[in-house]
Amino acid sequence: MRDPSAESPTPHRATVLVVDDDLLVRGVVSEMLASLGHEVMVAEAPDEALAAMRDSRPVDLLLTDVVLPGENGPEFAARCRALRPGLRVLFMSGYVDRAIVERQVLERGESFIQKPFSREELAFKLREALERR
Numbered sequence: 001m002r003d004p005s006a007e008s009p010t011p012h013r014a015t016v017l018v019v020d021d022d023l024l025v026r027g028v029v030s031e032m033l034a035s036l037g038h039e040v041m042v043a044e045a046p047d048e049a050l051a052a053m054r055d056s057r058p059v060d061l062l063l064t065d066v067v068l069p070g071e072n073g074p075e076f077a078a079r080c081r082a083l084r085p086g087l088r089v090l091f092m093s094g095y096v097d098r099a100i101v102e103r104q105v106l107e108r109g110e111s112f113i114q115k116p117f118s119r120e121e122l123a124f125k126l127r128e129a130l131e132r133r
Contacts, residue, residue: 012130013037013038013039014038014039014060014061014126014130015038015039015040015041015057015058015059015060015061016033016038016039016040016041016059016060016061016062016063016126017041017042017043017049017052017053017059017061017062017063018030018033018040018041018042018043018063018064019042019043019044019045019046019048019049019062019063019064019065019068019076020044020064020065020068020092021044021045021065021068021069022065023044025065025115026042026044029063029092029122030042032119032122033063033122033126035119036119036122036123036126038126041057041059045068045069045070046068046069046070046071046076046079049062049064049076049080050079050080050083053080053083053084054083059084059087060088060130061087061088061089061090061126061129061130062077062080062087062088062089062090063089063090063092063126064076064077064089064090064091064092065091065092065093066091066092066093066095067093067095073091073093074091074110077089077091088111088129088130088132089110089111089129090111090112090113090125090126090129091110091111091112091113092112092113092114092115092117093112093114093115094114094115094116111125111128111129111132112125113125
């Protein structure tokens, strides 16, 4: 089993758009990302996040919940990628990883982090998602 704390932090500062309908989750995740040296943008709902995507401000990575109000995360991510081709996405969920794959909510190979997660786990998954081609 890997030790996420042994991993180096992400190689560069990234701008991350966090999308989750839970205020507490948005706050904690934003604090973790800021403590890792990243610029953070937050959105409560898909429409708010899409408005940010239409803005000229750069977004390196979308960190989104798999289940969003009125929309699922993968469909929402596809809409974001249509606006920003090449956008990196890291999905998060409180549902078990295996259940998400078995129900085909996420395609195999998509970046995913299981809630709750530590700062070190987030740093590892963020780096993995940013380096993914």
